[in-house]
Amino acid sequence: MKKLLSFVLAMVMILSVASFASADEIKELHTYETQSREIETWNVLMSQKAVDNNVMVNLVDGLLTNNNKGELIPAAAKEWYSEDGGATWTFKLNEGMKWVDQNGTVKADVKASDWVTAMEWVVNFSKNNGTNTSMPFQMVKGAKEYYEYTKELAAAEGEEAAKALTADGKFAEMVGVKAEDDLTLVYTATYPMSYFPTVCTYTSFYPLSPELIAEIGVDGYKAAEPATIWYTGPYIIESFTAGNEKVFKQNPEYFYANDTEGHKRFERVIIKMIESQDAAYQLFQTGELDHATLSPSNLNIISNNPSNEFYKNLVEARPTKYSYQIHFNFDKLFEDGTADENWNKAVANEAFRQLFYYGLDLTQYLRTINAINPLACVNYAYSANNVAGKSDGTDYAAMVVAAQGLSYASDTYMRYDADKAAALKAQAKEELTAAGVTFPVSIDYYIAGGDQTQLDRANALKQTISDYFGDDFAVLNINTYVSSIAKEVAALHKASIYINGWGADFGDPINFLSQETYGEDSAYYTVTYSFANNATDENLIAVYKEFTDLTNAAHAITDDDDARYDAFAKAEAYFLEHALCVPIYYDVQWELTCINDYTRVYSPYGSQTYRYVNWETNDQIYTSEDYAAFAAAQ
């Protein structure tokens, strides 16, 4: 009997493998973006926006890229190393790379000096308008000083004088990037940094041929278009119609064109601009798209009906690189510009803040993000997964979770502690009443007007706060903005809390923690959302200062990565346990797809995620079982 069963099982497996093998790969990929995410510039050095980078990383090769596991792999550079503990970094380029125009005609050889030209462009005030400078300033010696020099030159002698500067002369004297020969590029870092190569996946470290500038001029490159730029990447733009579609075709001179094993490309990639996620589902049904991320309503329709044609094709996508958190506003203002003293006093109280950390089981809220598997998107760390890791393989975010005494479970929201929450609520009520705070405390929260998904999430959060805090203690008020929360709400200090997502630009925890430090102008969240620098509560300021000291102490460790990450994990756990912000979720969505997400580029930092290289696809829709096998094999 066992033999028979084994035989039957073996036959089933062989048949299923055979049927799978008979399916064809997609040669022409039909994908999409929503219309609000149209590319804004074709100048790869000028943008820090994902909408631009998602396209541009296919057209120009940076030094390095990522594979499907998130590891750094060669792109334009075949090897890279530092011989002095990370103070200088040498990149050896592939020999024989070519710049081509939109027709595929070879225009120039790719040389190490192209990266020097590009860095001059990025940090020249009159060329790049200050855009994309944040990482060169932090990481490349002399970059900030050169920027100031060009700004002063433009003010003194006019824009044209600054635009006329080249990578020779002053730039070569001041900035730590040199082409030792045509194939050897050397960066001098602002301090020894082991993670410097990770930033080389980002577009501020991409190349620019001086011969292209000679051809189209500085202003021509500023207003670059598919027909005027040069290409080194896997694809060339065949056609582009703003608001409608982009068509990529293969670059015939791509360096890895003949290495189809590790750099397999589609014959064409067609990116359609569509009105909404719901439209993607409609287009997937008619076979006009090869994948569709499902809106919550479409997911519910399919998942609640086992006879739905796509029921067995529902698959859970890999998490995006973003980590989402609740940020508190410590300097909230009313609409008329007067201070919301009630909220400001409440949020300065540690017990009140910790209620958001220990006192909320957010499963109901997470269900609005991932209706089928809500606890798959739980997030207990501020930093995202896979950004950095210790030499023994331990992921940095896992270290932060462990440092808080937490762990992930598939059936329990682990951070919720009912006893502790009850004690904190009593403590907060007593202390805040004594401070003159009235209850219930109003929590103003803003969502985009007309966005049903955001409204559903806000209502779930409101209900969760009502259920766990009680309506006599705190009430969430849902308000709306028109198009920009940063400009319409945060700039006016109008919300009590925000839910923000941060994705790393490079592979080190400082990229996350430096956004939250106290008294530092470059701390994005502190300066533009939490306004912690405006806080007056002494205990709150002391906690912030302690966190800032811990972060800076960790950042000062440059000779031992393990010790550096230990110190960062300690700082981050301190930050979270004092509830200066509260991690809430990772974005894990459901989709219907003919693409194996587990073969796509996985970028825990940088901008390589949408590089259409080495994707495994199937002209039949993948099933939930297929995806379970892919995830297990990862």
Next chain:
Amino acid sequence: MAKYLLKRLLQSVVTILLIVSVVFLLMRLMPTDYYFSEDELMKLTEDQKQSRLEAEGLLDPPLVQLGNFLVRLSRFDLGTSRRIQTNKPVVDVIGSRFGVSMRIGLTALGIALVIGVVLGVLQARFKGHAIDHVGTGYTVFINAVPTLVSYSLVLIFGARVLGLPSLYSVRKVQQSSILPIACLTLTSIAGYMLWTRRYMVDELNKDYIRLAKLKGLNDRQVMFRHVLKNAFVPLAQYLPYSVLMTVGGSLLVEKFFSVPGMGPLLTDAISRYDTNVVQGCVLLYATLGVVGVLLGDLLMVLVDPRISLSGKGEVR
């Protein structure tokens, strides 16, 4: 006539300049953060933002900025796009789109005008008969059902039953234009049917129609020589405006079918705070509106000799 035209042209120029200036000044009331994208706000330092605003003249007093804008406008220079297509001249951004909108819009308008007027005439001619009831039912349906729902019905039928592309594609222009044109046409037909029927029924009840019939003219002669001609006068006034405004595109249809036209451009530019593109669109729409009304008045004179543009009885 010439004096009247000159006066109207001057009024039109002043109106357009007023609209453009008011919009320009209103946009300068926005906080300067609005000139930056969310990513730029995140990653540029305060000093970098100020330097950029200063270099672009955005920190000058609003009236100085307006003066500079009007001087540039006199050279047909609307500046460059800040966000929609960064650093591309606004004239090119708009120029690349209005041809698409106009082609689709004019085709839909032509079809809708012919079918709508013919059906409206038939409804009036056979008032109270089956064709009138069916036509009225169609008009009520189109006006009662939310536009997006009727577009969705067209899309589902067109894409799933007829196998037409759901989205506009520059690689299959004719095939992929069918559904957007169908949506525009189906809604416009209802409008032309409604108004043609209404004006014709009004005319049919007038004394001169009874007199014409008493004089022995048959129904056909009455309908086409008198009723339709007179009923067409109010429609004619809006015809140039409708034709010109096809350049503006349809926001809903173009978004729905991803048509790369003018329809969504103004709203996109507003939501992304691309002030130069907003300014360009406002200038275009204001000009089209003003010129459309002027041409409408002139067309009325041509189709109705009773109307004169000179003297005390001049229109408008």
